[in-house]
Amino acid sequence: MRTRPLKVALLGCGVVGSEVARIMTTHADDLAARIGAPVELAGVAVRRPSKVREGIDPALVTTDATALVKRGDIDVVVEVIGGIEPARTLITTAFEHGASVVSANKALLAQDGAALHAAAGQHGKDLYYEAAVAGAIPLIRPLRESLAGDKVNRVLGIVNGTTNFILDKMDSTGAGYQEALDEATALGYAEADPTADVEGFDAAAKAAILAGIAFHTRVRLDDVYREGMTEVTAADFRSATEMGCTIKLLAICERARDGASVTARVHPAMIPLSHPLASVRGAYNAVFVESDAAGQLMFYGPGAGGSPTASAVLGDLVAVCRNRLNGTTGPGESAYADLTVSSMGEVVTRYHISLDVADKPGVLAQVATVFAEHGVSIDTVRQQGKDGEASLVVVTHRASDASLTGTVEALRKLDTVRGVASIMRVEGE
Template identity: 90%
Template sequence: MRTRPLKVALLGCGVVGSEVARIMTTHADDLTARIGAPVELAGVAVRRPSKVREGIDPALVTTDATALLKRGDIDVVIEVIGGIEPARTLITTAFENGASVVSANKALLAQDGAALHAAAEAHGLDLYYEAAVAGAIPLVRPMRESLAGDKINRVMGIVNGTTNFILDKMDSTGAGYQEALDEATALGYAEADPTADVEGYDAAAKAAILAGIAFHTRVRLDDVYREGMTEVSASDFASAKRMGCTIKLLAILERAADGESVTARVHPAMIPLTHPLASVREAYNAVFVEAEAAGRLMFYGPGAGGSPTASAVLGDLVAVCRNKLAEATGPGESAYTQLPVSAMGEVVTRYHISLDVADKPGVLAQVATTFAEHGVSIDTVRQTGKDGEASLVVVTHRAPDAALSGTVEALRKLDTVRGVASIMRVEGE
């Protein structure tokens, strides 16, 4: 066994970074045995050096991350800062100075993954990022390595624990959106500003990363269609239950039937209670992968938090250190297919549409005609009425999203339609 330690620089020492440092210290002997050489925390770059960090030698703490990376003896850099800058510049600096990188930075990878992979390859180094998607769940490496010989056609998953907690509470307790959000905030699942989670930005970044891996093509954050879940209501859940469904915020990545394009989207959707994702509760994540040879696979577990995310970071650290000792690198970017990412309008899906209409003869026929004019077939219709007003709930068959959304816009213009109360896609059949 090699006796000279592999030196690790840690960028960021918040919830995740401090847990990474703790595990590196308390499990040092185990990590040494698994890697084949000792690993040593050689420096910790932070913004606030005066903050007390239990278990970390103050002599290791610095505010000059660039100087730490340019020391010349750093083998691996762990980046858990988050955001675009200074993380992007620091990762590039790490490569330029001979260090492989382990990152948990989903936003940066979704935006600039191709450039970072190119930099790693140019310097013969590793870029690993298991922790960037779904926390502790082993997902990135199985898709990059275990399924490398297979063809993935579809990935559908719950990749944000905050939104799943909120929707689960709305479903199980009948709480409204704001009440469920307040509970998530009180329990620490939601940030003071939950926009990135509830508007789907966090899930969209993860979707871009997963789509790139699944389809061997470059998918950027801007390529991912995104809708948040702030408009989901208790009445939507009531409608879902009548259909034998629940509601989840889903990331859905699909290869077109002809194999010539892919789609990537994030939005709330109704899914049948019989689907495995329907039973994912609280702040857990789960990802359902459909591959040509392997069939259907599901990955499930805690998707966020200090310890789960640190677990994924340390798993990458072990892999990267082993590669260092073998003077090899692991898998890099695979984008050989260069498939185009289709617009949302080309996605084939189903709609659940709730309309407020006048309660009088001929309304249903008028609505049905509008669907027919846009080439959309109706699956089921439910109508309730009272005192001259009625609610009409229509569930469609599968059709291109452009045709479905066009139908909704035409319905809004009908004199007999007083309003479109809600629109939600139906997935997972």
């Protein structure tokens, strides 16, 4: 074993960073044995140096992250501060000064992954980011290494634990959205400002990363269709139950049947109870991968939290340190396919539409005519009426999302339609 330690700079020492530092210290001997050399925490960049950080030598703490990554003797920089800046500049500076990088920064990778990979390649360094998607679940490495010889056609997953906890609570208890959100906040699953989670921004960033790796195509955050889950109601869950379904906020990345394009989207959807993702409960994550040769694979586990995310960071750290010792680098960006990223309108899916309509003869015929005019075939219809008002639930066959959207817009214009109570896509069949 080499005796000179590999030096690691840690950018950020919050929930995840503090766990990374703790594991590096408590498992130092095991890490050294697995890597082939000791690893040494050489510096920790933070915003509040006066805060007590148990187990970390105060002499290692600095507020000058730039100086830390420019030292020249740093082998690996671990970035867990999040956000776009200063993380982007710090990572590129690290490459320029000879360090490889391990990051958990999904937002930055979704926005500027191509540029970061290019910078890593230019300087002959590694960029690893298993922790950026689905916490402790091994997902990125299987997609870009274990399935490198296969053709991935679809990645369908629950990649945000907060939203899954909320939807699971609504499903199991009949609670409304706000009640379930309040419980998630009280238990620490939801942030004080849950917008990034419940509006799908977090999941969209992860979808962009997954789609890029799965389809060997650059997919940016702006390419991902995003729809939040704040409008999901207890009534939606009752309708889902009647269909033998539940509701999940899904990240869906798929290759078109002709193989010429891909799509990436995040939105609530009904999925059959028979689908493996339907049984994912609480704050857990799961990702379902469909490929030509391997068939169907599911990856399941805790998708967030200090220890789970730190586990993924340390796995990358071991891999990068091994590469460093061997004078090699691991897989970089694979974007050779350069497939077209299609819009949401080209996605083919099914709809569950709930309408409030006048309870009088001819209404169903009018509604059916609108669907026919837009080329959307109806699968089932369920109607309930009382005192001049009625609820009409229509489930469609598969059609383009553009056709379904046009259908809904036309339905809103009918005099006999009082309102469109709910629109939900149906997936996983």
